[in-house]
Amino acid sequence: MAKRVNKRPVKSGNSQLNVKKDNIILKNKFKRNVSDPSIPSENVSITRRISKIDGIRPFTIAGFAVLFGFLNSYHQGTMFENDRHFSHLSTLEREMTFRTEMGLYYFYYKRITESPSLLDGLNQIMNDNLTEYPSVINTLERFTLYPEVFLAASYRNIVGIANFFNISIKECWQVLRGDDLPPIESCDGIGDPAYFYVTFVFLLNGLVGSLMFLFGTILSDSIIGGLISAACFFFNHGECTRVQWTPPLRESFGYPLFLFQMMLVTIMLKCQKSFFSHSVIIAVPTLLFMLSWQFAQFALLTQILGLFGVYMIGFLSSNVFKHILLGHLMSLVLAVFFLFGNKMLIASFYTSTLLICWVIISFESNIKKLNNTIARIFVEGIILLVGCVIIKILLTTILQVQDDAHIWNLLKSKFTEYKDFHTMLYTCAVEFDFLPLETYKELSKTLLLPIVALAIPVIVYFVLRNKPNNCEFLQNADILYNIFQCLAFFVMAALVMRLKLFFTPHLCLLVALSYSGKFFRYLDEKDLRFYVVFGLLGAMSVQGVTNIKHQRNIIGEFSHPDLEELISWVNSTLPEDAVFAGPMPTMANILLSTRRPIVNHPHYENAELRARTHKVYQVFSKKPINEVYSTLASMDIDYVVLERSWCFGKRREGCAMVDLWDIEDPANKDGENLCQRIVRSPYPFRKVFRNGMFTVLAV
Numbered sequence: 001m002a003k004r005v006n007k008r009p010v011k012s013g014n015s016q017l018n019v020k021k022d023n024i025i026l027k028n029k030f031k032r033n034v035s036d037p038s039i040p041s042e043n044v045s046i047t048r049r050i051s052k053i054d055g056i057r058p059f060t061i062a063g064f065a066v067l068f069g070f071l072n073s074y075h076q077g078t079m080f081e082n083d084r085h086f087s088h089l090s091t092l093e094r095e096m097t098f099r100t101e102m103g104l105y106y107f108y109y110k111r112i113t114e115s116p117s118l119l120d121g122l123n124q125i126m127n128d129n130l131t132e133y134p135s136v137i138n139t140l141e142r143f144t145l146y147p148e149v150f151l152a153a154s155y156r157n158i159v160g161i162a163n164f165f166n167i168s169i170k171e172c173w174q175v176l177r178g179d180d181l182p183p184i185e186s187c188d189g190i191g192d193p194a195y196f197y198v199t200f201v202f203l204l205n206g207l208v209g210s211l212m213f214l215f216g217t218i219l220s221d222s223i224i225g226g227l228i229s230a231a232c233f234f235f236n237h238g239e240c241t242r243v244q245w246t247p248p249l250r251e252s253f254g255y256p257l258f259l260f261q262m263m264l265v266t267i268m269l270k271c272q273k274s275f276f277s278h279s280v281i282i283a284v285p286t287l288l289f290m291l292s293w294q295f296a297q298f299a300l301l302t303q304i305l306g307l308f309g310v311y312m313i314g315f316l317s318s319n320v321f322k323h324i325l326l327g328h329l330m331s332l333v334l335a336v337f338f339l340f341g342n343k344m345l346i347a348s349f350y351t352s353t354l355l356i357c358w359v360i361i362s363f364e365s366n367i368k369k370l371n372n373t374i375a376r377i378f379v380e381g382i383i384l385l386v387g388c389v390i391i392k393i394l395l396t397t398i399l400q401v402q403d404d405a406h407i408w409n410l411l412k413s414k415f416t417e418y419k420d421f422h423t424m425l426y427t428c429a430v431e432f433d434f435l436p437l438e439t440y441k442e443l444s445k446t447l448l449l450p451i452v453a454l455a456i457p458v459i460v461y462f463v464l465r466n467k468p469n470n471c472e473f474l475q476n477a478d479i480l481y482n483i484f485q486c487l488a489f490f491v492m493a494a495l496v497m498r499l500k501l502f503f504t505p506h507l508c509l510l511v512a513l514s515y516s517g518k519f520f521r522y523l524d525e526k527d528l529r530f531y532v533v534f535g536l537l538g539a540m541s542v543q544g545v546t547n548i549k550h551q552r553n554i555i556g557e558f559s560h561p562d563l564e565e566l567i568s569w570v571n572s573t574l575p576e577d578a579v580f581a582g583p584m585p586t587m588a589n590i591l592l593s594t595r596r597p598i599v600n601h602p603h604y605e606n607a608e609l610r611a612r613t614h615k616v617y618q619v620f621s622k623k624p625i626n627e628v629y630s631t632l633a634s635m636d637i638d639y640v641v642l643e644r645s646w647c648f649g650k651r652r653e654g655c656a657m658v659d660l661w662d663i664e665d666p667a668n669k670d671g672e673n674l675c676q677r678i679v680r681s682p683y684p685f686r687k688v689f690r691n692g693m694f695t696v697l698a699v
Contacts, residue, residue: 082555093559094194104591112156125149132609147253174186209230219482220516229512276326287330300350309480325354344605410427422604435493435500578638579599
């Protein structure tokens, strides 16, 4: 049925009459039935519009959302348990599973839970001298640890309540491990700190399943579109997320918040109505996103650029764009406050882009004097580019920020022959390489990539062809924004493989549009729509169900006796103020499980920390041994940990530690591999511990 257009009373006067008649003709021109784009009603909510289209009540939509949230949480938790047998590990073994940055983040959570009070724990992590000895740093500012603060506070409260009412919230038993390993005690339930931590992570990420369904429903104006998006997410789960393998990483907390924020922005664009209250609604998840992940500034930058693109081509009103920018600005100011003036955030391209976009919107009337659309777009683009770079340079110079310099060197290394020690540490890791061909194949097997690749050009053509001129109601801004956002995520993923966690879920959202009758007229027939949907899901499920079974059939049990022996030796033998240095992943475990001070760690986003690691890693170079010894001694290091795989192991071609040093230090290229020499003859170092994997040297 055609949607009725409410006609306002026409005022007297020929000019007024002509204007009203033109508006009525224009609006009638863009009236549609259920399957065509329509002018959104001012007072109709998104849920009511969906209900009206599909005849589905809101509580049914909510029921599906809860179902998909539960399934995602259960699916991730089960895979994690299957892979590590986490419920039967000791406290030390659970901590050892948190390698690299994960161990670093979990350490601060553990420190707060074990402190005499919450305030004392906060004081310890805000005045920390263990992580970068002998420096004292505010880890809450450096590592965006608000998720750990929230979790630690929640854990303390729950344990306190349980103790007060004498309620048991954990169960312990003895586990016989075999292989000449001593038996250990294992505890299950939310009364165990590690179990509480991972349980919350999987509950939070259950929201991703709910949001995929809701987001797809909103984007396609169809509950079937939401079901398709959710199904695609599960069929391609291994390419969408790695939370089930790495719970403490920042993305585990940040991405659900960002997905929710993008959905709110999409709703705002769909309604094309904005007020200050909408800015506040956008600001809340944006703030939480920035407080939970340092990478948030780059993800939010892509959002601003995508919205600016929609604004430039005339699909987004300046009023709506201004209120979205206002929400971002409010969250930015609050994030800088809660992160204690984080200079890297202040001097980011995200900040400079926000400011220059606000300037462009403020002078919109002057820019619109250019009657030629192409000329206006060109001018706005140049102002954005030049203004953003100038503001970035000014902020960087004033604040003297060098922490993000490695990012631009990393990008430069992707397109040129440029190489240095720090960029090769990144590029030699698989997750920082280009998106492999295998990923494209996997996404094609479930038909996700082909469907989106075929549907999006059709949708873009339809949207651009049917753009209304001089109409107060701008349509399809939400569609274009999500297409631009997905393209930005594709560029990010193509350059850095680990960022496919943004790209693949957004592909699943865009698949929902392939069901939309707004763009594919053959779906107007109800029977045909269901045939297409079931055919589509059936074809996807051939490989999709296989993928799910493969993930759930990954069975393992964590065991790392060499690392356990090293940690036990440190705890039982060395003084509590013994200072360690060594491979970054191992240092995170030393800090977490022994509380001994370390001088370097896996969080590589700080210029001073990169310089420290560069000095420590000289033990893997070909420099003279006396020179390396003097360098480490000057850093107040007591013990250096060597990992035999770093000394003797084969890595990717050109990615062994000595290969990196051959590029960094060509003067000593023909020298002897220092690490191998130290293992055989350590003097002037002194060998104090050795097992099958680790060697510890006293400085």
